[in-house]
Amino acid sequence: MADEGFLTKKFGEGVENYYSGSPLNRLAFLRTNYSYLSTALQHPSTRFLLLKNLDPLASTPSTLAFLPYTDVSNLIANPYEVSEKAALEAFTSTIDHPVLIFLGIDESAPSSDSISTPDNKYTGQAYFSLDITPYPHLSYSLKATSLLSTISQNYPSHEFKTARKDLNLNNDHAAMYASARSLTNWNVTAPYCAGCGQKTMSVHAGTKRACPPLDGGVETRKCPSREGVHNINFPRTDPSVIMAIISSDGTKILLGRQKRWPKYWHSTLAGFLEPGESIEEAVRREVWEESGVTVGRVIIHSSQPWPFPASLMIGAIGEAVPGKEEIYLGNDPELEGAKWFGFEEVKEALAFTSGLYDGPPEGYKEGGLRLPPKTAIANQLIRAVVLGGVHLASSKI
Structure with a gap:
């Protein structure tokens, strides 16, 4: 229920x-x-x-x-x-x-x-x-x-x-x-x-x-x-952020791709938290380093344990700052490309998702956007943004 x-x-x-x-x-x-x-x-x-x-x-x-x-x-x-x-x-x-x-x-x-x-x-x-x-x-x-x-x-x-x-x-x-x-x-x-x-x-x-x-x-x-209290011999969990970034006008989502990924396959940006850094700060830093886009408001969406080997992926949604949305990949060579995609194109692509190691799904047309499957938190973040249900405005009781 x-x-x-x-x-x-x-x-x-x-x-x-x-x-x-x-x-x-x-x-x-x-x-x-x-x-x-x-x-x-x-x-x-x-x-x-x-x-x-x-x-x-x-x-x-x-x-x-x-x-x-x-x-x-x-x-x-x-x-x-x-x-x-x-x-x-x-x-x-x-x-x-x-x-x-x-x-x-x-x-x-x-x-x-x-x-x-x-x-x-x-x-x-x-x-x-x-x-x-x-x-x-x-x-x-x-x-x-x-x-x-x-x-x-x-x-x-x-x-x-x-x-x-x-x-x-x-x-x-x-x-x-x-x-x-x-x-x-x-x-x-x-x-x-x-x-x-x-x-x-x-x-x-x-x-x-x-x-x-x-x-x-x-x-x-x-x-x-x-001796005393310590954490020397306990298992570690590595926190990372993964984020869907919305354009300042609320009509586009920022997605990137790495060279090793299948052709046309894109996903949300991601990166590890650094010591002394909040989740929100990590989202802004990683997005700016990888894509050159400046992010303002950040909200937490959900999290996903990722046992390869021991990450905790903290899903977030952020909003780009007006006038600071131009893509620049020169800060960090991790991405092969990054692009703003309109919501309608992304909605269509959600019908043809596939795993990173899978071939194109049935019905997919060559050249179309490919996205991660529902088992990936990236897919859930993308869905939350383009299919609704996300409110970036501050909520007060």
């Missing part, structure tokens, strides 16, 4: 972009409760999303494959048999473990597939993700290779999906994959402590890396991550 609350009445319906809206309750407060995690890990209904080179195992073009614990137990055993403190004290840097992440529980699952939290307040089917990439330099590579062979034999119709090029997962599975991919990539690429350089251990169910006090029973170097 549509939300008809105060915010909807005042600002219109909200937007939930692709890769967001996970159906899982993450239960972040139980990530250190190894007793609960141990029970959840081995429960018959618990399911595992497998990743290889960060690509997910899929059963169909639109659905992920989820395997039971019995399929993966030889690789992971039960890392939650002992407490996190005991695991850190038993740490040995020469023994590697595949990245295992507790994704959360699906509270809509039937009771027969559910487990309860220690306080019996929440019940649901548990989901984990597991990286089974057989990295040759890691001690479990032979077991990972064996597991891949077993999966190929037992599930011949399953395949590892190149998700970045193929945005056809259903929304729930796309959101689950986004969390798994971002956290897995961080665990794999940040195996050493940024504070002291020692090898770290994945803890908090895959959402933190700790610098162990002992390595093979020998005391390690003193590390700032073990």
Whole structure:
């Protein structure tokens, strides 16, 4: 049922972009409760999303494959048999473990597939993700290779999906994959402590890396991550802005294209936030640097997690300053071109959207404008501008 609350009445319906809206309750407060995690890990209904080179195992073009614990137990055993403190004290840097992440529980699952939290307040089917990439330099590579062979034999119709090029997962599975991919990539690429350089251990169910006090029973170097409050070994999220810019007369939208994109394919401008910069400032700076256009008023539209590797795309809509709308690409060579497009031309092009790696859609006429698909936040920003529903005027209660 549509939300008809105060915010909807005042600002219109909200937007939930692709890769967001996970159906899982993450239960972040139980990530250190190894007793609960141990029970959840081995429960018959618990399911595992497998990743290889960060690509997910899929059963169909639109659905992920989820395997039971019995399929993966030889690789992971039960890392939650002992407490996190005991695991850190038993740490040995020469023994590697595949990245295992507790994704959360699906509270809509039937009771027969559910487990309860220690306080019996929440019940649901548990989901984990597991990286089974057989990295040759890691001690479990032979077991990972064996597991891949077993999966190929037992599930011949399953395949590892190149998700970045193929945005056809259903929304729930796309959101689950986004969390798994971002956290897995961080665990794999940040195996050493940024504070002291020692090898770290994945803890908090895959959402933190700790610098162990002992390595093979020998005391390690003193590390700032073990003292006070710090954020040394936590996953990072890189905020970026992506913006639809409207001309000062409200009839055109600014779009750009990069050289590597398909012919006639355009999108909204985008760029990373810099330290000490607000979202609005980042929008103005990026648009001016890339296109030479000066932006005045900026409003926030919606956001989209983009797990390649770990960005948060903050969607915004801005209005160009009258008299400062001339396009100049000399500041930043990132764009091959930028152009103001009339709303009517863009409306027609919205009927022929396609992914960056896809061919032209059926019905497309050569030479016409091509735009990103609905799974891209750029498409949602463009739609908000040219199809209505956006008010740039200040709203006061």
